[in-house]
Amino acid sequence: MATFGVIVFPGSNCDHDAYHAMKHIMNSNVKFLWHKDTDLSGIDFLIVPGGFSYGDYLRSGAIARFSPIMQEVVKFAEKGGPVLGICNGFQILLEAGLIPGAMMHNQDLRFVCKNVFIRCETTDSLFTNTLTKGQVFDIPVSHGEGNYHINESGLKSLQDKDQILFRYSDADGNLTEESNFNGSIDHIAGITNDGRNVLGMMPHPERAMEKLLGSDDGKIIFDSILNSLSVA
Numbered sequence: 001m002a003t004f005g006v007i008v009f010p011g012s013n014c015d016h017d018a019y020h021a022m023k024h025i026m027n028s029n030v031k032f033l034w035h036k037d038t039d040l041s042g043i044d045f046l047i048v049p050g051g052f053s054y055g056d057y058l059r060s061g062a063i064a065r066f067s068p069i070m071q072e073v074v075k076f077a078e079k080g081g082p083v084l085g086i087c088n089g090f091q092i093l094l095e096a097g098l099i100p101g102a103m104m105h106n107q108d109l110r111f112v113c114k115n116v117f118i119r120c121e122t123t124d125s126l127f128t129n130t131l132t133k134g135q136v137f138d139i140p141v142s143h144g145e146g147n148y149h150i151n152e153s154g155l156k157s158l159q160d161k162d163q164i165l166f167r168y169s170d171a172d173g174n175l176t177e178e179s180n181f182n183g184s185i186d187h188i189a190g191i192t193n194d195g196r197n198v199l200g201m202m203p204h205p206e207r208a209m210e211k212l213l214g215s216d217d218g219k220i221i222f223d224s225i226l227n228s229l230s231v232a
Contacts, residue, residue, distance in 0.1 A: 005043035014050035048089030061091035090200035101150035107183030111144035126228035166190035
């Protein structure tokens with residue numbers, strides 16, 4: 001059985017959500033990893049969770065990127081190890097250079113906390129291999145700096161290489177102006193790296209694991225991840 005490592009930074013607030021999702025809902029082995037840790041032995045999959053690491057000083061993820069554990073995360077990813085960055089975790093991965101682009105403040109400069117719809121754009125990744133292209137998920141967001149930006153050539157590269165895994169949509173999968181609430185370029189909600197083993201996404205699948213809490217669509221995404229790990 002694969003072992004998941006959930007990284008804890010000062011200011012993380014979704015680390016226990018991720019732990020609960022993997023341990024109690026997905027019945028997986030999970031271990032907390034402190035930001036000063038440098039030993040990832042025995043870890044098969046890393047989760048960089050959401051929150052406000054280091055109080056979001058300078059900009060979101062800018063300080064966490066220099067935590068001792070991030071050097072090991074980069075090495076882990078460069079060797080092909082799977083990494084999922086959620087919300088602030090996405091921002092940290094951007095700062096670490098593991099995925100391209102940058103985050104800006106939401107277009108209306110407001111913190112947004114609500115359920116939104118995201119559409120699966122490709123099944124060619126370990127994160128989406130059991131999903132269906134065009135499948136729509138009801139997933140919560142909770143961020144003030146989720147306006148993803150990348151230059152024109154970078155965007156074309158993401159599109160050409162099929163690296164956009166999720167886009168913001170409406171309930172029917174349409175890419176409307178209203179559904180792109182934070183202003184992200186090309187409705188981008190989640191992207192992967194060139195090696196397709198690192199995913200950064202702003203929505204919180206770990207908060208959509210039980211219908212009691214409004215949606216269990218996040219479980220479908222983690223099912224895909226576990227399927228990939230079981231056949232690796």
